[in-house]
Amino acid sequence: MPESIYIHIPFCTHICFYCDFNKVFLKGQPVDEYLQALHREMETTFQQHPPQKIKTIFIGGGTPTALNEKQLDYLMQSIHSFVQFDPNIEFSIEANPGDLTTGKLKVLKDHGVNRLSLGVQSFNDDLLKAIGRSHKAKDVYVTVEEARKIGFENISIDLMYGLPNQTLEDVGHSLEEFFRLNLEHCSAYSLIVESKTIFYNLMKKGKLPLPSEDIEAAMYERIMNDMNHHGYHQYEISNYAKKGYESKHNIVYWDNENYYGLGAGAHGYIGSARRSNVGPVNKYIQAVEETGLAIREEITLTKKDKIEEEMFLGLRKTAGVSVKKFKEKFSVNPFEYYHDEIEKLTNEKLIEVNDEFIRLTEKGRFLGNIVFQEFIK
CATH class of the missing domain: 1.10.10.920 (Arc Repressor Mutant, subunit A)
Known part of the structure; x- marks a missing residue:
């Protein structure tokens, strides 16, 4: 049985221009009903596929910390009611700088969350505004300081490169700020313009001024070199960590191992079957109310499928x-x-x-x- 769990929270307080993940604007959404449905899906899933001790949990989105303190507490209690934690569990949650109040951080810490993944993307306020982010660079410093006070010792941030009008100097500045914060981990992703995003519509109209391929390659090279110089090991194409702080949960994906996927639009891999859940929030809730699950599609992999996945996922790791x-x-x-x-x-x-x-x-x-x-x- 899987030893890892992914949980999807699809709610956001704003919609970023590049994001194509399953998400909805928070206001007016049935958040409490969604969390109750998620509780029911956990119950049914774990009855059908009883978990052993869980070694990694990752709560992603959307923006999980768009939930209020009471809702976060309910979610954490749901998890604890079904899951036996491995003593060395890695328990991660995604968050936006500025969303994490002291109260929310305490709720998370009290329930065993020990790794924060902050969607920073850039330390340039103008660029943040241009990509639809609502926080400013100063919010990153405040959030990190507060998280350290609460006792979080494993903090990761996401950075992006290849953004509209972004320069190599801007990438260098963001790296300098990351090193100054002395965090444990960084994921640095190039922009991929996905369909059904604001950026895609702008690109189709010729209004998305992206860096050239050569400049984007130079940005990637700068990131690799600077990370190595500052003692951050590149253990995957886009991920860098201090020794011992590699993302155990993401390594489960790249090692092509099983994991539970829970929530609207979530993907899971149990046995030989990859499954994906219904995406729209209300349809997810309805499906869970009717059957206890919300499976949209389930595909049983052939040996050939598994071999191919082993290669293209495993090659993402620098260890190969x-x-x-x-x-x-x-x-x-x-x-x-x-x-x-x-x-x-x-x-x-x-x-x-x-x-x-x-x-x-x-x-x-x-x-x-x-x-x-x-x-x-």
Whole structure:
């Protein structure tokens, strides 16, 4: 059974221009009814697939900390009523700077949350406004200081690059502020313009001034170099951590392991089946009221599917795909199964291999999606 849980809270106090996650504007939404439905889905899911000791929990969104203190407390009590925690559990929650009041931080801390993931994106106030964020840079410092006072010792932030009108100097400034805060972890993502977003509509109209591919590549290189210089290990294409602070929950995804997915629009992976939930909030609530679950689609993976996922997920890690683990999982030698692909990518200096691993080269990290595509037969 899975040892990790993802819980989705779809409510936001504002909608960012780049976001295509399952989310709704908070005002007027049936938040309490949603949390009750989530409680019921947990109950049904864990009856059908009883969990062992849970090693990681990640509450994402949306903006989970858009909930008020009472609602956060209810959510935490729901989790504790069904889940037995591993003593060394990593319990994370996403939050926006400025949303985390002292009261909310205390509720989270009292219920065992020990890792905060803050959606900072940039330390440039003008840029934050241009991408639809509601916080300012000063809110980041206040939130981090308050979280430290409450006792949080594992704080991560998200940064973005390749944003409209963003410069290499701006990326450098955000990195400097991150280092000054002395946080434990950073996820640095390039902007991907997804359909059904405000940015997508602007791009279609020719009104989204994005940096060139060369400048975006220079931004990525700057991030990698500066992180390494300041002692942050790049353990995945977009993730950097001080030693011992890698995201255990995200590694579950990249290791292609099972996890529960709960909430509207959430995805889970149990046994050989990947499942996704109904997305719209009211339809999710209705589905759970009727059946105890809200499954929109469930796909049973073939051995071929699993092998492909093992490769393109595992190659995201700088450690790469373990040859030993691959053989144990699939009773297949990856060098035989992917002989032509591995030979081609090695010759192109996009991957490097030995008896222990298959992993991206530094050049390969810049062209990751091209590499991943090669392993989908």
